[in-house]
Amino acid sequence: MERYAIKGGKVLEGEITIAGAKNAALGILAAAVMTDEECIIENVPYVSDTRTLLKAIEGIGAKVKYLDRHTVSICGKGIRGDRSLSVDDEYIRKIRASYYLIGALLGKYSYANVALPGGCDIGARPIDLHTKGFEKLGAKVDTVHGGKVVAEADQLVGAHIYLDTVSVGATINIMLAATLAEGKTTIENAAKEPHIVDVANFLNTMGANIKGAGTDVIRVRGVTKLHGAEYSIIPDQIEAGTFMAMAVATRGNILIQNVIPKHLEAISSKLIEMGATVIEYDDSVRVMADGKLKSTQIKTLPYPGFPTDMQAHMATVLALAEGTSIVTESIFENRFRYVQELVRMGAKIRVEGNVAIINGVQKFLGANLTAPDLRAGAALVIAALAAEGVSVIEDIEYIKRGYEDFDEKIRSLGGNMEILDTDKDIQKFKLRVG
Numbered sequence: 001m002e003r004y005a006i007k008g009g010k011v012l013e014g015e016i017t018i019a020g021a022k023n024a025a026l027g028i029l030a031a032a033v034m035t036d037e038e039c040i041i042e043n044v045p046y047v048s049d050t051r052t053l054l055k056a057i058e059g060i061g062a063k064v065k066y067l068d069r070h071t072v073s074i075c076g077k078g079i080r081g082d083r084s085l086s087v088d089d090e091y092i093r094k095i096r097a098s099y100y101l102i103g104a105l106l107g108k109y110s111y112a113n114v115a116l117p118g119g120c121d122i123g124a125r126p127i128d129l130h131t132k133g134f135e136k137l138g139a140k141v142d143t144v145h146g147g148k149v150v151a152e153a154d155q156l157v158g159a160h161i162y163l164d165t166v167s168v169g170a171t172i173n174i175m176l177a178a179t180l181a182e183g184k185t186t187i188e189n190a191a192k193e194p195h196i197v198d199v200a201n202f203l204n205t206m207g208a209n210i211k212g213a214g215t216d217v218i219r220v221r222g223v224t225k226l227h228g229a230e231y232s233i234i235p236d237q238i239e240a241g242t243f244m245a246m247a248v249a250t251r252g253n254i255l256i257q258n259v260i261p262k263h264l265e266a267i268s269s270k271l272i273e274m275g276a277t278v279i280e281y282d283d284s285v286r287v288m289a290d291g292k293l294k295s296t297q298i299k300t301l302p303y304p305g306f307p308t309d310m311q312a313h314m315a316t317v318l319a320l321a322e323g324t325s326i327v328t329e330s331i332f333e334n335r336f337r338y339v340q341e342l343v344r345m346g347a348k349i350r351v352e353g354n355v356a357i358i359n360g361v362q363k364f365l366g367a368n369l370t371a372p373d374l375r376a377g378a379a380l381v382i383a384a385l386a387a388e389g390v391s392v393i394e395d396i397e398y399i400k401r402g403y404e405d406f407d408e409k410i411r412s413l414g415g416n417m418e419i420l421d422t423d424k425d426i427q428k429f430k431l432r433v434g
């Protein structure tokens, strides 16, 4: 089983380039099957989540071709849009965003049959808001035996949909289906994340008529057909945030290229409060820290609030800051599972309900760790890089779902990190790094 072996204590310095946004890519790749013409998508992150979704898309008959490592051509013409259409394989159940195929296929064929989504275990993660939205558009939705969602309609008809909870997934999924519905759909209390705007922009490039993405009211005027398009995905806000937190935790100096600084404001302002320096350029940010870090309070909120996907990384940095910090998780109920790992490294963190109370310590000590999910796994990598001694992190397949070439990028910044398979190799690594 592959594991990360990390010798901490190095100050990370240098430049790295951020990949395309995974969560935008997942919506955009699904949307691409909604036309029979070819779509060429650039800046697709080469991570296991996008490759898994592409395999599923290929599995239903679409033509998928990598033109280079980050450019994918998709042609949805070969999909048999009848009742034999079913998205189910051993992979698709592992990723959350398989649910975007429900909206995309329902919009295009008025029928979708998709295995229920998996994804990281960070809370209940229901899809009731998605299904309620489809029902409002006139679909009949069944969750059938074997964990599949079957949605069908004679003809989708635009509707007024109010989301009880702000949901990224439901907003994108309803937007996908509504694009090819008859008439006008309004999504109220919509999520405003940058990747929602990106999916809407891509759909509009394909001929959709979507207005208001990025605000809390999205208006979709249904069109009868979409056409092929070329599109480049926005940079990944969370990958960028991860390297920002890494720069601060290791008291380093990293120039993070290919970012949209505006998307990083919530993260930048917290890091500045903690005593770091963040310099914004047009499409890059430099993050530096030296000396002592200060405590602060963070509460996760839908965009433009502080992203839940950065909660674990920031708590890790705060665990090395002077004083008491409070981190409140208000989106998912099971997102503190990394805390017990940090505690084994010497962190002083107490979790009470959805609040983590962090008393900063001087240093972490390397330990054997297990990644509990994608983002928390990346936070443990940050902790290991900042720690004294060697850490070994298991279950790194979670991390590979969303971080492209994570170990290579970290090595290019001077980090001492390798992917190793056997106990013997880990033993050798420990002897080598001392």
Ligand code: UD1
Residues within 6 Å of the ligand: 023, 026, 096, 097, 123, 124, 125, 126, 127, 128, 129, 130, 131, 165, 166, 167, 168, 169, 170, 191, 308, 309, 331, 332
């Ligand atoms: C997406 C992101 C994930 C991020 C999250 C919040 C993808 C593939 N994943 O996940 O990385 O952490 O947004 O920014 O883009 N909810 C319901 N019913 C539903 C749907 C959601 O109650 O039908 C609740 C959830 O339990 C959660 C909240 O709404 O408490 C927000 O979830 P949502 O924004 O939908 O997250 P995801 O789309 O799953």
